[in-house]
Structures are given as C-alpha cells and as structure tokens.
Amino acid sequence: MPLHVVILAAGQGKRMHSALPKVLHRIGGRPLLAHVIDTARALKPERIHVVYGHGGAQVRAAFEGATVEWVEQVKRLGTGHALMQALPGIPRAATVLVLNGDVPLLRATTLRKLVRSAGKGIVIATCDLGDPAGYGRVVRELKGGGVQGRVQRIVEEWDATPKQRAIREWYAGFLAGNASRLAGWLAKVANRNAQKEYYLTDVIAIAAASGSPIHAVKATDASEVAGVNSRVELAILERAFQNGQARKLLAAGVALADLWRVDVRGELVCGREVSIDVNCVFEGDVRLGDRVRIGPNCVLRNVTLGAGSEVHAFSLLEDAEVGTGCRIGPYARLRPGAKLAADVHVGNFVEIKASRIGAGSKANHLSYIGDAEVGAGVNIGAGTITCNYDGASKHRTVIEDDCFIGSDVTLVAPVRIAKGSYIGAGSTISRDTPPGQLTVARAKQVSLPRWTPPRKPPAGKK
DSSP states (O other): OOEEEEEEEOOOOGGGOOSSOGGGSEETTEEHHHHHHHHHHTTOOSEEEEEEOTTHHHHHHHTTTOSOEEEEOSSOOOHHHHHHHHGGGSOTTSEEEEEETTOTTOOHHHHHHHHHHOSSSEEEEEEOSSOOTTSOEEEEEEOGGGOEEEEEEEEOGGGOOHHHHTOOOEEEEEEEEEHHHHHHHHTTOOOOSTTOOOOTTHHHHHHHHTTOOEEEEEOSOHHHHOOOOSHHHHHHHHHHHHHHHHHHHHHTTOEESOTTSEEEEEEEEEOTTOEEOTTEEEEEEEEEOTTOEEOTTOEEEEEEEOTTOEEOTTOEEEEEEEOTTOEEOSSOEEOTTOEEOTTOEEEETOEEESOEEOTTOEEEESOEEESEEEOTTOEEOTTOEEEOBOSSOBOOEEEOTTOEEOTTOEEESSEEEOTTOEEOTTOEEOSOBOTTOEEOOOOOOOOOTTOOOOOOOOTTOO
C-alpha cells in the first residue's frame, strides 16, 4: 500500500513565549520541522503532507521549494481536526503515518516499525521512560493479577483523573493506520473535553470499541519521542541532539575533549586523528582534514581546513578555505572569501577578508588584510592594514612574493607592492613600489625644544 505522511505543524506554542512559530525554533541549527521532514523522507513515502496554521506564511517561506503538500488548518480545532484537513488529499487505500512537527529526534527505524505494524487497526508510539507530565496517558485493560492488556484509549493530561495521571506509559504523539478507517473514526470524534478540541487521540477509544486491534510500539529512548513545548524542553533536546552528534564523532575516531561541550549545527566531516577542544561550534558545511586540531572556544562556519592545520583558541572562521599545515589564532578571524595556501600563519587579532594568502606567508599580530592578493613568503608586520574602502567602492591590494611589510604600515588601495619589496615601519604607501627596494613613506620628524605641556590649574582655581 502507498504510504502518506501527515505532519501536524499548525500549533502556536504559547509556552515558548515567542513570535516565531514553534516548528521554526531550532535544534542543531535547523528548524524542528526540518528534522521531522527529513526523517519522513527516509521512509520514501508517496507524499508528505504538512498541516500548517499559526504563522503559516513564515512556515511556508522557511521551506520554500520543499517537496511537500501544504494543507492549511484555518481554524485550529485540535489534532483530530488537523488530520481531517489532510485526509481528502490521501487515497483511501493508503497507509497514513501521522507525525508532530515539534518532535525533532525521531528515528526512521522507529517509524518503520509503526508502518510495518499498521494493519486493520491502529499502531501508536508510546514510551514509559522519563517524566510523562504533559503527555496523554495510555490506558490499557487490566487482566487477572493486575497484568495490563490491550490498549483501550488515551487520556490527555488535562482530562485525566489523578489515578490516570499516575500511569507511566505515555502517548508519544504519532500513529499509523489505514486512511479510510481513520476517516471513519475521526467522523465520530467529539469535542467534549477541557480544551473543547477534536483530539486525534480519541480515535483510539473509538477504534478499540469497534473491535479493531490497537498496537503499541514502545520507544526505548525518551528523548527520541519527546516534543518541544517550552524553552526548557528545547534546550534539553538540543543537548540530547548534540550529545548524539558527539558520540558519532567519537565513534568515527575524532578526539573530543568533552562530548557535552561541542555543537554541530550542520555537517561536520573529519579526517583521521582530528582533535577538538571544548566549547567549539561548527555551522553549515565544515570539513577538517587529517590531523587538524581545533582549540577551545572556536566557531567554524562553512570552512575547509587542510591536513595538519591548527586553529587556536577563540578564533572565528567563516566561509573560508585553509590549506595544509596552517596555523590560525588565537583570537584570529577569517571572514568570507579568505583563502589560505599551505603553511600560512595568521596570528592573534588578525582579520582577513576576501583575500588570498600565498604559501608560507605570515601575519602574526594585529593586522587587517581585506580585498588583497598576498603572494608566497610574505611577512606582514604588526599593525599593518590594507585600506580597501574609499567610502563608496572596494579596491584591491596586491603584495607580490617575498615582500617584507614593516610594523604599522598602511597600504592604500589600489596599490601593488612589487616582488621582494621592503616597506619601512610606519609608512603609508599609496603608490606602487619597485621590486627589491626599500620604500619608506613617513612624515618628517620634528622636535620643538620650547614646547611645554599643558598644566592643570591649582586646586580651588578655575
């Protein structure tokens, strides 16, 4: 039978205290809903239907171009009502898997078990680990000796009695069944409850009363099926997600200083013998070659590092390419368009933007290099800057191979420093230099023997 996935994503998430729709809050740098859609795609369904409502324009804009069917729930009258909006677009013979858009850590293996178990009745996901507060309780029939039997119904917490709230098995928020049967059971759902809503969970009792089998697949990890309803729950699942990422890195041979203090918010691909210190954040597409070492408190965003390179503490690298054997930091910044060849040294408080740095070149202290072409074997002294912006346009600086730039030099672009040039400390260079010569451009030094410093008036006098 064809499989159709329905993702319920219309809720506001009042307890988030945010103008952002709940399903757009992020885990691992991506919206909650993106995680659910990706997991659904792993099942290779015929269609994925996303029921949206609160903040609908924002939700659709965030997933522009996504291969999903959008279904609007204009009046948000509960989860059962939400599924009713999607069912008309689903063949009656199809198997329907219903998911929630705020459960980001779902595994495809768990969902496959649900789909395989879906027959003439309903299969639900449950869990009896962790705190059930806030979740619907799974009520089962009691056999002799207090043994629990078949699932009879699900009672939402706000409608549950104290005895029912003591039940440890809770409904994880997703189920699977035949589309035609689900439509028939949903037609019988009423809104006689504390919330005055049409609960999807009420179909369980209706189906059980008709004699249809109700199967339960228990999750073995509470975080996998946990939803996000508050900032606290979002933070807890973020750490659960990141811990899972860390364990994957460790299993692949990456040396992590602390598996609880690393954040991967994208794709991180590591070679052999890579080591990562504490409090590092990796965003977007990051690729670390063999023997790369990342010091503490670094942020890398869309970066490639060649084999044997090191990034020292408190450095920020974004949209940059770093060659082999380079040394970056501490406290260095590589901005978009920075491209470093092999064996380049970029030291503390050095910023590089939209520039190519040739092999073996060094800028070890307190420099800004923007919109520049720097050759091989260049030494850039402390305090050197390229003046690349005239207030309207950016201009390029070219420093050819084997140049020596003294400390506190200002290079006013557009300008070319010819091969082998030496630039004297404190110079302001605004014209091209000849190759192999020392160029000095300083104001004349003057001393005034009769000059006296200003003095403060005596106390009490103005």
